[in-house]
Amino acid sequence: ASLVKERIENLFETVKRKYRDVLDQNEEINLDPKSLVFTIGILQDYCLMDSARDAVADAFETFIGPSLKGDKGQFFTPRNVVQMMVEILDPNEQEIVIDPACGSGGFLVESMRYVWKKLEEDAKKYSWTDENLKEEQLKFAISKIRGIEKDDFLAKLSKAYMAILGDGSSKIFVEDTLENPDNWKKETQQEVSLGKYEVLLANPPFGKNLKVSGSEKLGQYDLAYSWKIKDDKFVKNKLKKDVPPQFLFIERCLDLVQDEGRLAIVLPDGIFGNEQTSYIRRWLLEKAQIIAIIDIPLETFLPNTGTKTSVIILKKTSKIPNNYPIFMHVAEYCGHDRRGKKIEQDDIPNISILFHKWKKENKVSF
DSSP states (O other): OHHHHHHHHHHHHHHHHHTTTTSOTTOOOOOOHHHHHHHHHHHTTOOTTTSOHHHHHHHHHHHHGGGOOOTTSOOOOOHHHHHHHHHHHOOOTTSOEEETTOTTSHHHHHHHHHHHHHHHHHHHHHTOOHHHHHHHHHHHHHHSEEEEESOHHHHHHHHHHHHHHTSOGGGEEEOOTTSOGGGSOHHHHHHOOTTOEEEEEEOOOOOTTOOEEOHHHHTTOGGGEEEEEETTEEEEEEEOSEEOHHHHHHHHHHHHEEEEEEEEEEEETHHHHOGGGHHHHHHHHHHEEEEEEEEOOGGGGTTTOOOOEEEEEEEEOSOOOSSOOOEEEEOSOEEEOTTSOEEEEEOHHHHHHHHHHHHHHHTOOO
16 A cells, blocks of 8 residues: 555656646645555546546536635536537637636636537548647647636636646636736736637626726726716716726727637626616627627526526627627526526527527628
8 A cells, every 4th residue: 555655646746747837836645545545446447538528527527516606706607508608609720719717617628629529520531640630639729728817726727627638728827817917927928918819708707796996907998987978979987996897807808809809708687788787788889799699597507696697799890880680599498407406408509509500591700
């Protein structure tokens, strides 16, 4: 048992050196030799790297799920919703994907897996070798995935998830996305910049008690100001003392993508319907083309939070049409009930199919 413990500890030291941004150098395996031997005996018949990608994701989510309590407005996005949003945006291997509130990495991992499947199809079509395919997949994971997460613990989870599946962990940064980019760490500024990304997916933190304050930070954003109508024009008025983070995330998300970039964002329904947030809707209509609004069930984020949400799909463009069609959909079921118990009814997986059919029929450029 002692020899086994020594061997495992040596392997653990190697892993810590390789993944310094995932594991702290002072972390240790605290199991006694007999417990460690027993644990290895149970796990040795399983191989994460040879498992189906969905199995790896299921295992990872099972372990991290209890850690995501949403005390800072961060709620785990169910995988069927993540997959639906990725399928609608349809990223390819040439595009850089960013999640500015990446949490445990769900959007990034699903985007990576989605593009990997496309590369697998190319491999069959062009008769690539397995080595060629793995090289292209690794290239995408390392060079085309970007994540920002304020919470150090969640960022580590995201890095670990990416490392297990494809080693895209090196481009996930611990930063306050809403902070002035000039105040980010140098290594972040070298890899993340405004106006750069083709594809953005996000579920920004939201909650009744969450506020962003400070004139220096708020002064960056149009949506941190009150707005009024003056001489039939929509103009900025006074800077507010504090603003819910999801309001500012809308603007920062648009700042991050390049012209003609595609965005999918989960937002509380109040932004879409409350009179107090009408200035956000009016501002947004002047900055982007609304491609779709998808109403997802109240149960989607239960039992963690009962906040009703929708997914908005946007295209950032300076050439917004005067009149254009918008895909609207209401999902009745999300695959689980209010207590989080799995149910058979799930409308979410079919939405991307309906969207792409609608896009083709209406000849929408997206």
